[in-house]
Amino acid sequence: MNATIARLTWRSLLGRRRAVLLMVLPAILLILAVMFRVFQGADADNAAFLLGIFGVPFLIPLLGLIAGTGSIGPEIDDGSIVYVLAKPLSRYKIVVTKLVVAIVVMIAFGVLPILAAGYVLANGTSKVAIGYAAGSFAAGITYCALFLLLAVMTRNAVVTGLLYVLVWESAVGTFVPGAQALSIQQWGMAITEKIIGAPAEDLRATSPVGLTTAVVLLIVLFVGTTAYAGYRLRSIRLTSDE
Amino acid sequence: MTADSPLSMRLDGVSRWYGNVVAVNDVTMEIKAGVTGLLGPNGAGKSTLIHLMSGFLAPSSGTVTLHGQPTWHNEPIYRRIGLVPEREAMYDGVTGWQFVLYNAQLHQLKQPKEAAARAIDTVEMADAANRDIGTYSKGMKQRIKMATALVHDPDVLLLDEPFNGMDPRQRMQLMDLLHDLGERGRVVLFSSHILEEVEQIAGSIEVMVAGRHAASGDFREIRRLMTERPHQYTIRSSDDRTLAAALIADGSTSGVELQPGVLNVQATDYARFAHQLPAFARAHGVRLFEVSPADESLEKVFSYLVAR
Numbered sequence: 001m002n003a004t005i006a007r008l009t010w011r012s013l014l015g016r017r018r019a020v021l022l023m024v025l026p027a028i029l030l031i032l033a034v035m036f037r038v039f040q041g042a043d044a045d046n047a048a049f050l051l052g053i054f055g056v057p058f059l060i061p062l063l064g065l066i067a068g069t070g071s072i073g074p075e076i077d078d079g080s081i082v083y084v085l086a087k088p089l090s091r092y093k094i095v096v097t098k099l100v101v102a103i104v105v106m107i108a109f110g111v112l113p114i115l116a117a118g119y120v121l122a123n124g125t126s127k128v129a130i131g132y133a134a135g136s137f138a139a140g141i142t143y144c145a146l147f148l149l150l151a152v153m154t155r156n157a158v159v160t161g162l163l164y165v166l167v168w169e170s171a172v173g174t175f176v177p178g179a180q181a182l183s184i185q186q187w188g189m190a191i192t193e194k195i196i197g198a199p200a201e202d203l204r205a206t207s208p209v210g211l212t213t214a215v216v217l218l219i220v221l222f223v224g225t226t227a228y229a230g231y232r233l234r235s236i237r238l239t240s241d242e
Numbered sequence: 243m244t245a246d247s248p249l250s251m252r253l254d255g256v257s258r259w260y261g262n263v264v265a266v267n268d269v270t271m272e273i274k275a276g277v278t279g280l281l282g283p284n285g286a287g288k289s290t291l292i293h294l295m296s297g298f299l300a301p302s303s304g305t306v307t308l309h310g311q312p313t314w315h316n317e318p319i320y321r322r323i324g325l326v327p328e329r330e331a332m333y334d335g336v337t338g339w340q341f342v343l344y345n346a347q348l349h350q351l352k353q354p355k356e357a358a359a360r361a362i363d364t365v366e367m368a369d370a371a372n373r374d375i376g377t378y379s380k381g382m383k384q385r386i387k388m389a390t391a392l393v394h395d396p397d398v399l400l401l402d403e404p405f406n407g408m409d410p411r412q413r414m415q416l417m418d419l420l421h422d423l424g425e426r427g428r429v430v431l432f433s434s435h436i437l438e439e440v441e442q443i444a445g446s447i448e449v450m451v452a453g454r455h456a457a458s459g460d461f462r463e464i465r466r467l468m469t470e471r472p473h474q475y476t477i478r479s480s481d482d483r484t485l486a487a488a489l490i491a492d493g494s495t496s497g498v499e500l501q502p503g504v505l506n507v508q509a510t511d512y513a514r515f516a517h518q519l520p521a522f523a524r525a526h527g528v529r530l531f532e533v534s535p536a537d538e539s540l541e542k543v544f545s546y547l548v549a550r
Binding site for chain 2: 083
């Protein structure tokens, strides 16, 4: 970790219009949770429904995309990354620092709102809130690592990431059973299912992927993409006007 | 290379290509202590060369070393290198002071605040240091970039087109600063496409043209080569044919071409041609309507050096 890089990344992530976008998504989730609670009362079924259609497939991957790419992409695009790279610092340390900042953003704007929405809706009596928050955390940090790598590899990281989230996870993953096994969202859901326990089936909070497989895949992808991002950052080519 | 040998940046047979495009072609040069100007027209490969020297680009072939150490994939080398990039982008919403301080902290200096203050003083930006960088003029941004490059007191300073956008006063200040750094034994290399800019401060010049190392050495020698090159002139007069005959008979030209309404002349002895042309015109009763250099594009001047 490097405190200065973390500070610069934090400024960059919460600067411009990203901060608004980061706050809008969890705000919508919390408003919906309060409305459900007011009009339909506390219910684990409602919690699983809202978190299952908005929190897990929408809020977490989009936040991962914004935080993961935003932690390094803009600096690469405008060339200001040169001020960090022209220093005697390990590229892996730079990547890890930026990833930690992205994860903090993910927790603050994604995982904690999901936990809060779960408690608001499920009244704190079931494991739904904890289950969804834990699954979202596991999936969220993996999204951050994956999209950070994308930002290092391509200038079209946001578009590529959106295609993955919308086309692969949401469309293909929904209709093609085999594709679900290669979905970060489903790996996170395996953790959610395990924590919720027996009621998960009734709440439709299940995953086609086994827990062990999901955890292993999450760890492999998280560590692998982080290490590869550091490796790619060592050889990154800065654009020139020439 | 021993630890006691003089500091230098060496490029040995360095080429860099992107697919089929060769940006830098078999360049061998040594940049020693003092101020060196990297001169060449736009697109000549100057920025590519600076990226290679600063470790941001791998040579496709050859080696780039600083004091015997490769610059590519060698992060510790940045303790010795200060880089002033051509691009203006810096971090949003920070003051000049914060920006230089962050750079000092990223270098993990023991006394970052003192180092930042010293660097800001060096570039004479203390008065504006607490202003947001976004409010700076181009020249001020350039000076703050200089401060970030100087904050760790590097042995080597690489500057990519540092004078772009500077007003004459700022230009003079930066020239004095670079000259001073060179005098103190630093290796200072800056790129430019303007000869006058280079010759004011650079003790030596490396000329790049179309990716090739065209010339190297003292600026006076390169200036002489440039001045003595054949100059193309377009002349319009009351009697082009008579003037052409007189000029070709004189040793100052190597060729004339008569076209309808215009006379193209290639002067090999620029000084003599400039003196003889009005004399011939007067002697033959020819009125000169227009005499203009036809071949003064920088690219052609540099290309001439390559051909040499």
